[in-house]
Amino acid sequence: MSKAAEYLLELEKNDFRLLTAVEVGMRTAQHVSVDSIVEFSKLTPDQVIKRLDNLHYRDLIRRWKGQFVGYQLTHHGYDVLAFRALSERDTIIAIGRELGKGKESDVFLAYDEEQKALVAKIHRVGRPSFQRSKKLRGYLGSKGHINWLYKSRLSAERELLGLKIANKIKLKAPKAIDGNRHIVIMEFFEGTELVNIGLKNPLKIFNGIITEIRKLFVKGKIVHCDLSEYNVIITPKEDFLIIDFPQYESAEHINAGELLYRDINNICKYFKRKFKVESEPTTILEIIMEEYEKQKH
Missing domain, CATH: 1.10.510.10 (Transferase(Phosphotransferase) domain 1)
Structure with missing residues (x-):
């Protein structure tokens, strides 16, 4: 089971607010300052600092120290936000074992409300292989420097759209169910x-x-x-x-x-x-x- 799935039930509402605040800050900055996190989360500085330490300990965010102290989401933190969104709209209610790991994705078993097996594909476009292939990726266009969250989300959105086109013409491809951020949910298949x-x-x-x-x-x-x-x-x-x-x-x-x-x-x-x-x-x-x-x- 993914680390994100383990934390979904343990984290509190304000923890998710902080993770979302870091995500918002990373749209324009590689490292998000504490002041920015306070502003985006609408929590007090004391609440933020205490919870940031806890999230850092759980490896959901990473602390950086330079001219200021900043934070960025880890893959696990981004997973938590995406899985939470998918579970809140009842697309999935549980995450199971890992089914496979590719150069730019991790694939897990997931379940819906009726305990029907699904596939959760987590895009990991920040891996080194991306640097060798990004010039071939039309969906990035000429956006210049963008962080791995954005790359992974764009990749997942692109895949979801491609699957929907394939499904529409009844191509022999998995059926797309839903998606959020960098995760695509599709029907279960084996082979x-x-x-x-x-x-x-x-x-x-x-x-x-x-x-x-x-x-x-x-x-x-x-x-x-x-x-x-x-x-x-x-x-x-x-x-x-x-x-x-x-x-x-x-x-x-x-x-x-x-x-x-x-x-x-x-x-x-x-x-x-x-x-x-x-x-x-x-x-x-x-x-x-x-x-x-x-x-x-």
Whole structure:
């Protein structure tokens, strides 16, 4: 269970006010001063200082000492705020075990009011891999320096929107349920990454993935932009789901053809290498692009 889930029931209303105050301050400052926290939280200086010490001890905020004493949220503190918001609107009522950890996300089991299993994906875009890839992230635009809270929230919002587009066209992808800040809640799914499993009928899966790429582009009017053997999940019944949508781009993007080809080529190369499935990625691209252009007119 995540550290945030452990603290949700222990923290008091004023603790959440302080965490929210630090979050608000971090929109414009890397470290938020005590005076700013007092101003944003509407609590007295004595109340603030005592509770800041407690939150710092719990690793929900981090103290910084320089020209002044300032604070910033930790990942755990941001998790607490997001999980609290989701629980207050009854999207989830409990957090379970960790299901997986990626380069830029942590994934947990969650439950709703009816004890139905869900997936909680926590975006962690502050990890080092982000620095190598941020130039490719269209959703950051030209915003310059932004803190990890903002990066993670933008990533989650982007993924939630991408999933909703996928759900609308009935793509083989998890169903989006809700989201808050840097957390996306989706329907529970189980399976194994394509990269880690053998297939009884690889040609069927290959053709299915290419069909979904086409559907996403022609009907959904977006490109996944990060499709590979690492974000295709093979289910126990040997069907599949496409996951991880935060990098998607519009089919009208200036580089849409190039991005679409990269997705297609990643899948074609993997199936050729692992399963000896022969294909022509350039031909597949041309067919999809032609169909897309026809349906525009």
